[in-house]
Amino acid sequence: MAPQHEGTEVVAEEAEAEAADADKKLISNIVIVIAMQTEALPLVQRFQLMEDPDTVFPKGVPWVRYHGIYKDLRINLIWPGKDPIWGVDSVGTITASLVTFASIQELKPDLIINAGTSRGFQAKGACIGDVFLASDVAFHERRLPIPVFDEYGIGARRTFSTPNILRELNMKTGKLSTGDSLDMSPQDEALIIANDATVKDMEGAAVAYAADLFSVPAIFVKAVTDLVDGDKPTAEEFLQNMVAVTATLDQAVTNIVDFISGKCLSEL
């Protein structure tokens, strides 16, 4: 474990008091992290957000910030942009953790929403078009077979608890497992099963890691584009379902944001 410093208890008490205050404060500032442009743009329109010409992020990064006020909420939607070399959406854990880190530093959000499409497991009750609010996140591609390092690699953690959103919006919940590959190797599969995952994505656990460093609450809204244990080939199924499922995802995010408006963290 990390070394204990003098005054740790005082700091812990202060942090608890701060957290309790934050729980009772109206949520005013949300960061939404979305990896793909096709997932992001309908929400930009829905919330009538504007692209920031003078980005708050350092010169050099392709990250795009859309922002605006929607139902008294300051919304920052961050899309990691197109890769400077290959020109495709900058998907995956590295960019997800970087934009989350930088967004927390620059925008001080009350809450982070990571939204995106994902792959689901039929055997765990997922259907194409379902939208899950993840109860837990973990990694399935960080295999470190040394005691304690193995747990660090998996990095399992609970997400911010939102029982009222789940109940009021009648959403499904399940565990989310994250890795940088679209396909699934037998080693990935073994860890995904060990992680008890219902959905699999490429960003969630990385967003959670960066948010947890600063104790910023984060929730994970994942819509199922294809089934890992279904009978269609992955890439084809993924592309076919992408447009329709994105619309469902965007509706779910809008419902969540509508629900959040005028509430404090403890009411979620």
Add this chain to the structure above:
Amino acid sequence: MAPQHEGTEVVAEEAEAEAADADKKLISNIVIVIAMQTEALPLVQRFQLMEDPDTVFPKGVPWVRYHGIYKDLRINLIWPGKDPIWGVDSVGTITASLVTFASIQELKPDLIINAGTSRGFQAKGACIGDVFLASDVAFHERRLPIPVFDEYGIGARRTFSTPNILRELNMKTGKLSTGDSLDMSPQDEALIIANDATVKDMEGAAVAYAADLFSVPAIFVKAVTDLVDGDKPTAEEFLQNMVAVTATLDQAVTNIVDFISGKCLSEL
């Protein structure tokens, strides 16, 4: 590819001119990124660096900065620290990209050195205790079987070219492949072979990605603790060789820093 904006050519010319100036300026400010404490501490002693009590990094991160002046070079050695939950070294691509990103923002280095232990491939000429200066880096755990996304996932890129270091210090060179697992699945192996890698680590390509966003030159010094295609079990071999190989790594980094002192980038 990324959209072309008006004035792109002017910006490109200015960037080229700036790069040419930087190539001729004496190197004065180095960031060394090292993932493991046992690899970092001997170099902290060697360069007589001090731990920064008021870290330049945001409150909440476990990252540790050691700094000092050594042979007219301002050296910042960044170790990502112990994980706040599990207490082990924060190894892997996410923390490596985060500390590289934040170090570039806060410390504006002329050059980044990512140093660490690695696994080598006997079939490609690696022996235990060898220290490689990587010619190229790539990922082997980011499988995205969609055109162009596949290349983005692999993220192959050349490192900053240092022909004089290679020749004067008589160092080996080879390609480096990066992933978040210590072991190697058949899928990893196929991509490592496709990447033509001689050494395999858990940070290099992530450091390169973050450095490339800001066109900061980066070099990769990787010492071989165990052979992937050798006959000993991984974890045992890794732990046995760790101490001796770390001493070799630290000597190689010292030799490189000694060589850099009083030179500009174009002389490396």
